[in-house]
Amino acid sequence: MARKLKAGFFSFTGDxxxxxxxxxxxxxxFDELSQKMEIAYWHVLRSKKWRDINDFDVAIIEGAVSTNGEVERLKDIRSRAKKVVAVGSCATTGAPSNHRNFFDERRLGEIDSVIRRFGYREKVQPLKDFVKVDDEVPGCPVMEEPFLQVMQKYFKEFGVG
Ligand code: SF4
Structure with missing residues (x-):
């Protein structure tokens, strides 16, 4: 059977x-991409737990990092993937999920109890502040053509198709 790119899709803080x-x-x-890509994990599609998988070719990640638990999960995913792609502006820049980073003292005071109750970090940050990111695809939501270009690059690099 032809080699496929083993991909995991992950969501952090975002919508x-x-x-x-x-x-x-x-x-x-689907006809084209299913020949080249194996979706090994996507929480909406697969029940298999991602922690059972240690050899992703690529982890495709949306959303920003807002909790210490997310920092740990991100590092864990990074250790299981040869490539990490940040998709969308939350993952690449933190925005718009980082809106509260720019609150003044009064507004921060209003959300303080929520921040502490749910253990949020002081700032919401992009993925690259915590792990090596191999490629970034901009957009809110993520732009399709640049995403496909990154996948084409990996199909070539991993000898797929
Ligand atoms: S970049 Fe935009 S579309 Fe993507 S998760 Fe963030 S808010 Fe949602």
Whole structure:
């Protein structure tokens, strides 16, 4: 059987809008992409736990980092993937999920109890502040063509198709 790119799709802090776009994109091009890509993990599609998988070719990650638990999960995913791609502006820059980073003292005071109750970090940050990111795809939501270009690069690099 031909080699496929083993991919995992992960969501951090955001509204999952990027994953909806990617789900639609892959579904529109299913005949072509299913020949080249194995979706080993995507929480909306697969029940298998990602921690059972140690050899992702690529981890595709949306959302920013807002809790210490997310920092640990991100590092864990990084250790299981040859490549990490940050998709969408939350993952690449933190925005718009980092809106509260720019609150003044008064507004910060208003959300202080929520921040402490749920153990949020002081700032919401992009993925690259914590792990090596191999590629970034901009957009809110993520732009389809640049995403496909990154995948094409990996298909070539990993000898797929
Ligand atoms: S970049 Fe935009 S669409 Fe993507 S998760 Fe963040 S807010 Fe949602």
């Amino acid at each position: 999952e809008g990027c994953m909806i776009v990617l789900l639609e994109l892959i579904s529109d091009r």
